[in-house]
Amino acid sequence: MTQTFSSTGHDSFVGTPRNRVDGPAKVTGLAKYAGEFTAADLAHGYVVSSAIARGRISAIDTAAAEAVPGVIKVLTHENRSRTAWLDYNYQDAVAPPGSPFRALYDDKIAFSGQPVALVVAEDFETARHAATLVKVAYEAEEPKTSADAVRAFAYDPPKKRAGIKPPPKPWGDADAAYDAAPIKLQNEYRLAVEHHNPMEPHASTVVYEGDGKYTVYDKVQGVSNSHNYLAAVFGLKKDDVRVLNPYLGGGFGSGLRPQYQLFLAMLAARDLERSVRVVLTRDQMWSFTYRPDAIQTVSLGSGEDGQLQALRHDAIGVTSHYEDYQEVVVNWSGVLYKCDNVALTYKIAQLDTASPGDMRAPGAVTGVFAIETAMDELAHEAGLDPIALRLRNFSEADATSEDKPFGSKALKACFTQGAERFGWAKRTPAPRSMREGHELVGWGMATGVWESMMQQSSAHAILSADGKLEVGNSTGDIGTGTYTILTQIAADTLGLPMEDVTTKLGDTRLPEAPVAGGSWTAASSGTAVMKACRNVGEQVFKLARAMEGSPLANVDFDRVSFANGRIAVAGDDSRSVALVDVLKAAGVETVEATESAGPDKDFASQYEAYTHSAVFVEVRVDEELGQIRLTRVVSAVAAGKILNPKTARSQILGGVVMGIGSALHEESMMDHRLGRFMNHNLGEYHVPANADIYDIDVIFVDEEDKANPLGVKGLGEIGIVGTAAAVANAVFHATGKRIRHLPITIDKVLG
Incomplete structure (x- = not known):
């Protein structure tokens, strides 16, 4: 087992609230940040984005752009240098199986907003203006960008994504047990597509140091990924490239992989033998990496006492045509609840979009919303308190992983302490039974879970x-x-x-x-x-x-x-x-x-490690207008040793706010005729603002864990998982209306 070490004889910094040193x-x-570093010979690149979602470029005219004073070069698939190994099937540490997107590779269009040219000029304004003068003619084909349109073509990925557990084999007979169960529930659950929208846009500054050497500043969540990418794709010696990113203005997963601006900046820098910066616009950040839609069906069968007798969780996720993006969506149901008859399935279907990307708690936000909403429905049907139902079906081991026990699981303490802080005992169970003035008051709760890795x-x-x-x-x-x-x-x-x-x-x-x-x-x-x-x-x-x-x-x-x-x-x-x-x-x-x-292999061979939480939410719904105010949240988290309660609390606050966004606000709206996201700006894509957030109370439940020498579990994801389900359950309690397709908007409340 792992040995722990800590110094003694002085007041410890670990475990105490400390201000950020940065x-x-x-x-x-x-x-x-990546787009703020400069060089004496710095040129600026501006991306020209495709106007169609599927088809090919039939002609591209760059003459007018190249005639603008200050324009250095316009790079397209027709004239880009062969210095790039564009046929190299590079796989980074977090990439799904397939062939990563190659910018300016050929005339084919795989998704709307795909880069079709890069205008390089002496200054940003000139590059931006000249980009409007590039004329592109297309042969367009009808795109398929709706999961509903391709669900019949869903398939089991032939190659599994590294680090992503596929669903386990079924155990028992879920279908027969469901048919025989006294209480049966079967419903479909959906989340809208969401985009990461970090404050800092994606940017890369490639500084040419001479003699084939480069210093690169990239917006990325791991410089090793960008370093390996540049070396592999451009055939560079690793010692000739240094990648830095000392600060990041948010990522939420959008920076796990190198994005296409890095390739374009290095392509131009090598071609011109000078420094080049490429910064994507907010609009262009809608052209890649998003939380994907998933069509989920949850089927629960139980006895009159709420004891689960059958559990099915089936999901169809989406991916691009060039990669098999996968995430863990359905396994959480088997992790959270004990049941003798379980079937979990996950398939994917191809769309004419860019590959989805990991977005804060990928898969768990999606799958836990479905199972935790379904469990709330079962509690209502069985006449049980939602906490009592969860305790009745509480799992002491991970059924999706050979029934290995959890190294630690203080979830029951999360339920107890969260409920006490929230005042859950004062809840009246009947929907529409609590009100204040013209507002219906609803209290909902849900469980959160995330891998401790x-x-x-x-x-x-x-x-x-x-x-x-x-x-x-x-x-x-x-x-x-x-x-x-x-x-x-x-x-x-x-x-x-x-x-x-x-x-x-x-x-x-x-x-x-x-x-x-x-x-x-x-x-x-x-x-x-x-x-x-x-x-x-x-x-x-x-x-x-x-x-x-x-x-x-x-x-x-x-x-x-x-x-x-x-x-x-x-x-x-x-x-x-x-x-x-x-x-x-x-x-x-x-x-x-x-x-x-x-990782401690001895520990991993005997135990499974997860972070858990219990989320309690109060909503107030205007009975006539259908407007929702989310007035209180209590998030009780069991995450092992808390290194810094101040930064830890901040992580949970941010996760909860993002979960509120999933529940009530965020929705990337696609025009399926064009295959394009239409609300591609922060004016029309709604994220929670200060006026949307009231009181958020965070509790860290005592928990000892031996999965690693520090005894810690991660906090970046757990704050968001389960929050959306708690909100949806609270809305049901307030209104009596069960909304299974997020976000919950006024039209759905009133409709």
Whole structure:
């Protein structure tokens, strides 16, 4: 089993609320993002997007654009250089099976908004103007962009996506048990397509350093992905390309993969042998990576007591024609509830769109909405409190994974503490039974669940003679607080003040770490940083023991503690020595270490690890207007050790707000005749604003977990999972109307 380590003898930073160490740089404007880095020879690229969703380019005329003063070149599929290995079937760390999209590859159009040209000019305004002068003629074909239109062509993916568990084989006989069950429910559930819409647009700045070498600043959640992509696709030596992304203005999964602006910027930079920046417009960010629609059917059969006798969860997801995008949609039903007769199926169907992409808690937002709404319906039919129904069908082991028990599962405490904080006991069960003035009041709840994962990760630690410590690796901080928690871990491990620790991230010259996603960063990079600092501590300890008259002579390492910049015999501060004095006496300028950490195979062979939550929601619905106000949320989360309650709470708040968006606001509206998303801006695509958000109360339930040395579980995803179902269940309780197709809008409430 995994061994844990923490320094003792001083007040711990880990587990206490701390301000973000990167906060001052962000609020003062010192933090620079991918589209803000510059170079003396910087040119600007502007993407020309396709006007059709399916077909081919029959002609492209760039003469007028090229005649504009300041235009350097217009790149198209007809004149782009052959320096790019466009036939290279590159697979990055998070890509689905298939052939990744290749910009400017040929005359074929695979989706609306596909880049068909790149105008490169001396300044952005000139490039943007010239782009309007590029004339493109198309031979258009009728696109299929609706899941309903292709559901009959759904198929089981021939190659499974790495890291995505396929549905388990059925157990028992779900169909027969359903037919025999006293209570039967079968309904279809849908979520609208959603787009990530991070504040920072996707951008890449390629700085040409001369002699075939490049420094690249890319909007990406893991610089290693972009680094590997550029090396593979352009045939570059990895040492000739350095990729950085020190700050990210939100990603939500849209930056897990390199997007097409990176390819175009490098293509132009290599062709022109000068620096090039390409920034996508908000409109163009609707042309790729979105949370896909899924047609879901949930069938529940139970006894009169609400005990599940049959559970079916069937889903049809969508993908592009060039990749088999997959996510875990139906498995959550088998994870959450114990039932002897279960069938879970997941298929995909191809659309004339870009490939969908992982969007915060991919698959779980979709699938948990369906099962948690269905369970609320079953509670109503069986006359049970929704919490009581969930406890009656509570799972102590993961039935989708050989019935392995959970390493920890404090979900019952989430139910108890969340219900108490919310005042759930005062709820009257009948729909439309609670009101205040002209508003119907509804209380709903749901369960949240997300995998607790750890990936292979490396990190370095460098202690300098002045007592300053640097730690870091290539992962990114996507706004979650990674800079801060790694600083806390490092400071605790070597007993230093946080202000004496500097954390560096988002640079391919740092030790390699996984992309920032999946809620695995704290466990993965945090453990690697802790191990690297421990290694440094062991080296310094050996130097300290070798000092003349050392107070640590004949003391073993496991009997010392690190605190206040000193090494001391545990429990005897009089026998101590300052770290700076140790390095000075040894005559060394730095003590360094690089360590790696990965999943505990022994633990994984015996247990499954998940983060859980219970979400409670209050809505108030205007009885005449159908307008919904979401006035209260309580989210009780069991996520192992909380490294920083302040940044952790922020993650849950953000996830809850995003879940409210799924439930009540967000909907990418497609004109299926054109195959184009029509509300491709933040004026028409509704996200929750300040006026939509009232009180959100976050509870962190005590939970001990041994899946990793830090005892942590990720928080990036769990805040959103289950929130939409809780909202929908509250709307039903308020109005008596069950709405199974999100978002819940006024027309659906009144219709």
